[in-house]
Amino acid sequence: MRKRMKWFWVGIVFLTFGAGTAFPAAQAPTATKKKEQIVYRAMNPRGIPEPIKILALTPRIQDLNGKTVYVVNCGKTYADEILAAIAKLLPEYFPRVKVVHTGKKKFYGEDEPELWKEIKEKADAVVIGPKD
Amino acid sequence: MGIPTVGLVGNPFIEDANTSAFSEGLRLRDVVVVQPFTETGEAAVKKAQGVMDKIVKGLTAPLTQEEKQTGLYEPPRPPRIAVRGTLEKVQDYFQTKYWADGLPIIPPTEEAVKKMLTGTSHSPSEVVGLMPPEKWRASVEGVAINAVMAGCKPEHMPVLLAMIEAFIKEPLFVSTVRSTTSFTFMVLVNGPIAKKIGMNADLGALGAGPFPNAAIGRALRLCIINLGGSKIGVNDMGATGSPTRFTFCMAENEESSPWEPYHVEKGYKPEESAVTVFTGGWYLLSPGTLATTDPDIHLKNLIRELKAIQYPHDPAIIMTPLLAKKFADKGISKKDLKKMLWEKTTVTFGEWWSLEWISGFIEKQIGLYFPSWYADRSIPPEKIVPLYASADSFNVIVAGGGTNPFHQTWHMARPAITSVDKWR
Numbered sequence: 001m002r003k004r005m006k007w008f009w010v011g012i013v014f015l016t017f018g019a020g021t022a023f024p025a026a027q028a029p030t031a032t033k034k035k036e037q038i039v040y041r042a043m044n045p046r047g048i049p050e051p052i053k054i055l056a057l058t059p060r061i062q063d064l065n066g067k068t069v070y071v072v073n074c075g076k077t078y079a080d081e082i083l084a085a086i087a088k089l090l091p092e093y094f095p096r097v098k099v100v101h102t103g104k105k106k107f108y109g110e111d112e113p114e115l116w117k118e119i120k121e122k123a124d125a126v127v128i129g130p131k132d
Numbered sequence: 133m134g135i136p137t138v139g140l141v142g143n144p145f146i147e148d149a150n151t152s153a154f155s156e157g158l159r160l161r162d163v164v165v166v167q168p169f170t171e172t173g174e175a176a177v178k179k180a181q182g183v184m185d186k187i188v189k190g191l192t193a194p195l196t197q198e199e200k201q202t203g204l205y206e207p208p209r210p211p212r213i214a215v216r217g218t219l220e221k222v223q224d225y226f227q228t229k230y231w232a233d234g235l236p237i238i239p240p241t242e243e244a245v246k247k248m249l250t251g252t253s254h255s256p257s258e259v260v261g262l263m264p265p266e267k268w269r270a271s272v273e274g275v276a277i278n279a280v281m282a283g284c285k286p287e288h289m290p291v292l293l294a295m296i297e298a299f300i301k302e303p304l305f306v307s308t309v310r311s312t313t314s315f316t317f318m319v320l321v322n323g324p325i326a327k328k329i330g331m332n333a334d335l336g337a338l339g340a341g342p343f344p345n346a347a348i349g350r351a352l353r354l355c356i357i358n359l360g361g362s363k364i365g366v367n368d369m370g371a372t373g374s375p376t377r378f379t380f381c382m383a384e385n386e387e388s389s390p391w392e393p394y395h396v397e398k399g400y401k402p403e404e405s406a407v408t409v410f411t412g413g414w415y416l417l418s419p420g421t422l423a424t425t426d427p428d429i430h431l432k433n434l435i436r437e438l439k440a441i442q443y444p445h446d447p448a449i450i451m452t453p454l455l456a457k458k459f460a461d462k463g464i465s466k467k468d469l470k471k472m473l474w475e476k477t478t479v480t481f482g483e484w485w486s487l488e489w490i491s492g493f494i495e496k497q498i499g500l501y502f503p504s505w506y507a508d509r510s511i512p513p514e515k516i517v518p519l520y521a522s523a524d525s526f527n528v529i530v531a532g533g534g535t536n537p538f539h540q541t542w543h544m545a546r547p548a549i550t551s552v553d554k555w556r
Contacts, residue, residue, distance in 0.1 A: 040239040042222045044214040045231055045277045047268030047359035049155070049207040057159040057199040058136045062192050069191070077492030079169035082140075085180035086187065093188050107496035109307045120133045125191050129140025130169040131149045131162070132312070 065096040067124035072115075075108025079130040086127060138190035140183070142167040147366050148310070155266055159199055161190040213242075226281075230363050233353055233378060237281040248276040251289030252555055260293060261300035265309045265368070266361035270296060274359050275351075282351035287329045288344055292351055293555035294407040295319055296359075299352065302548035308411040309356060314370030316413035317356075318448060318544060319349055319381040320529060322395035323405025325552050326383035333383035335533030338450070338540070349381030352409075376413050382531050388453035389530035390460035397466065398549050405552035410448055410527070415441045415543035427458045430537065431472065437541040438477045443489045444520045445501075445545040448527045449473075455537035456530045466528050474523040482513030 061067060071087040073080055080103070087101035100122070106112045119126060139162040141149045146164060153160045163186045171179050215225040222239045226232040238244065249256055249272070256273035263270040272293065279292050299305055299317065308315035321331055332343035340346060356362045364370075370377075386393045386402075395406035417437035424430070434449065441447060459469055484506070487494055498507045502521045505511075520526070527547055532538065 038218065039216055040219060040222050040241055041213050041216050042226070042239045043242060043245055043277050044210040044212060045226075045240060045274065045281060045354070045358040046210045047263055047266075047270050047274055047361065048209065049266065049268050049361075050262070052155065052205040052207070053157045054201065054203050054205055055157050055159070056202050057161065057195055058134050059195055060136045060192050062194070064191065075492060075496065076169070079140075081172045081176035082165070082169055082180050085177045086140075086184065089180055089184050090188075093184070105496065107493060107500070109304055110496075110500070116133065119135065123135050126135055126137040127140065127187055127191070128137060130142060130165070131139055132142035132145050132167060132169060 061124060064090075064094040064125060067094075068098045068100060068122055069125045069127065070119050070123040071099060071101045072119070072126060072128040073103030074128055074130070075104040075106065075110075076130055076132070077103075079132075083127075083129065136191055137161070138163055138187050140165050140169075140187075142169065144365075145369065148369060151266070151366055157205075161199075163187050163190055231358055232281065233350070233357065235350075235378070237354075238283055240277040240280040244280045245273065245276050248280050248284070248286050248289065249273065251276075251286030252293060254293065254555060260296050263296070263300060263355065263360035264306040265356075267306075268359055268361050270300070270355065270359040275355060278354040278358055279347075279351045282354050283347040284344065284351050285329075285347075288348055288351075290405075290552045290555040291321055291325060291329065291344075291348055291407055294550050294552040295348070295352055295409060296355055297555075298407055298409040298548040298550040299356075301550065302409070302411070302546050304546045305409075305411055305548070308545075309360070309362060310367050310369055312369045312371050313414055314372050314374045314377075315411050316374045316376040316380055317352055318376070318410040318413060318542065319352060320394060320408040320410070321348075321381070321383045321405070321552075322386065322393050322408070323400070323552065324403065325405035326386075331383035333385040333531055334388070335535065337382045337385065337531040337533070338380075345381045345383065346379045349379030352381070353377055353379065374413055380413070382450075382529075384529055385453055385531050385533075388534070390453075390457050391466040391528075391530065394527070394529050395549065400549075400551070406549050407552055408547050408549040410446070410542075410544040410547045412445070412448075412544035413542060416540060417441075418538065418540040424537075425458065427455075427462055427464070430455060430458065430539070431476070434473060434539070434541065435477050438473060438526075439479070439519060441541070441543045442487065443494070443543065443545075444487075444525070445543070446525055446527055446547060447520075448529060448542040448544040448547075449539060450529045450531050450542065451539035452532035452534065452537055453530055454534055455539055458537055467523075470523040470526045470528060473526055474518055474520055477519045478516045479519050480513060481511050481515045481517050484517055484519065485509075485513070 071083050073083050087099045090097055090099050104112045141162045143164050143166050163183050165183055223236055226237055254272045258272045260270045275292055275296055329344050332345050362368045384393055396402055400406050419433045
């Protein structure tokens with residue numbers, strides 16, 4: 001009897017210990033499973049572009065002889081020598097072209113309506129830069 | 133204008149040029165020129181010769197069918213929910229799409245954004261303005277979404293909306309946000325709201341810490357990226373970038389300052405709150421000097437720093453209360469200090485005209501920013517002239533704590549100030 005009781009209690013201890021170690025293991029898959037189930041619905045952070053009216057490119061003039069071409073610096077004085085060279089080279093392609101080498105007097109970030117007005121009135125074609 | 137045109141575009145800027153033109157509905161016949169455009173003499177001629185055939189072709193070749201097309205292009209509206217997924221998936225999505233700044237974001241769920249919007253009485257659909265660089269519509273809700281991402285709280289919303297309004301209203305920012313010079317944007321908050329929302333104006337005011345400063349500054353960059361469409365290599369051409377582009381936001385230490393706050397100087401009442409956005413940041417000079425009691429030594433340091441800034445515009449001088457008090461104890465008001473700095477930061481007229489940024493930049497601002505007399509080249513080159521346009525060029529801000537009388541001198545320009553209170 002005593003021996004039986006002794007083994008009974010050993011069994012109880014064994015079962016208790018075993019259940020205790022199995023418990024976290026049983027829990028772990030559930031905890032991982034819970035973590036995987038968190039789903040975020042993230043809103044779009046982007047701004048809304050405005051509708052764009054697309055313009056056709058202005059038709060070209062095939063022969064610039066007799067025409068006026070403005071070579072324009074858009075406000076970055078360091079590019080003037082390249083633009084001056086372009087202005088000088090154009091007559092090699094069209095001997096009777098009139099070239100006006102000019103540029104913005106204002107800072108490149110400021111508008112200069114008077115220059116655009118002059119170009120609109122006098123230019124048949126424009127080379128403008130630098131875009132950098 | 134209806135005139136056949138060819139543009140000359142530097143090779144790193146092709147995508148920028150195309151995107152900008154398209155956003156205005158324009159088609160281009162650009163000729164690509166290998167950067168830079170600064171060649172002189174024979175090198176300039178050679179570069180021009182290299183592109184002449186293409187220039188002539190661009191001016192004269194008949195239009196293609198595509199170039200003749202017109203119409204209305206309606207960009208697709210972005211879906212309301214961008215992505216569903218785990219935290220990791222959301223992070224990857226936002227970073228891969230270039231919708232974030234490289235740091236983890238707080239996922240902007242509808243619940244989080246709804247909560248953020250409780251910080252303002254303005255309607256979510258209200259448009260704050262057209263956000264540079266691409267001038268996309270920035271709504272109150274859009275600001276709230278990016279605010280969640282940045283880690284802001286609802287009570288920050290009036291400051292955030294005012295910050296975005298200030299950013300949008302200054303025309304120069306359209307250019308500086310794109311520039312190769314890696315401009316940053318510094319945000320200054322004044323008035324009672326700073327303390328109310330827990331901003332740090334004391335020790336470490338410009339740096340990292342568990343205060344709203346970092347999140348608010350970060351929200352500006354995220355709004356530039358997402359509401360403005362900024363992207364490195366497309367329309368953000370900053371050659372080096374800047375660490376202050378992650379976040380750069382402070383509150384003025386009005387409590388400890390002996391002078392009137394910055395926003396009061398600009399016409400606001402002390403009980404009003406305001407946000408100022410500055411652009412610049414490519415020079416920072418700070419002496420980390422000894423705790424001298426002599427304000428004259430600090431003044432000499434300031435003058436030396438202001439002279440070192442190549443592009444003299446609207447520098448921000450951020451000084452700790454201890455330094456401000458040193459000046460104030462000598463009877464020097466903020467106005468006095470600014471006048472002294474202007475009068476003492478001088479160069480010869482010849483040196484002024486030899487500034488590196490004079491050609492194409494500073495000279496074109498004579499009459500606009502600098503007084504007209506600077507254009508008078510008959511003035512003897514040895515005449516001593518102020519380097520800066522006026523005493524009002526200097527933005528003196530008191531921020532930081534009482535550990536030492538330090539200051540920082542930042543190259544800055546074009547401060548844009550706006551009211552916070554109307555955005556509550």
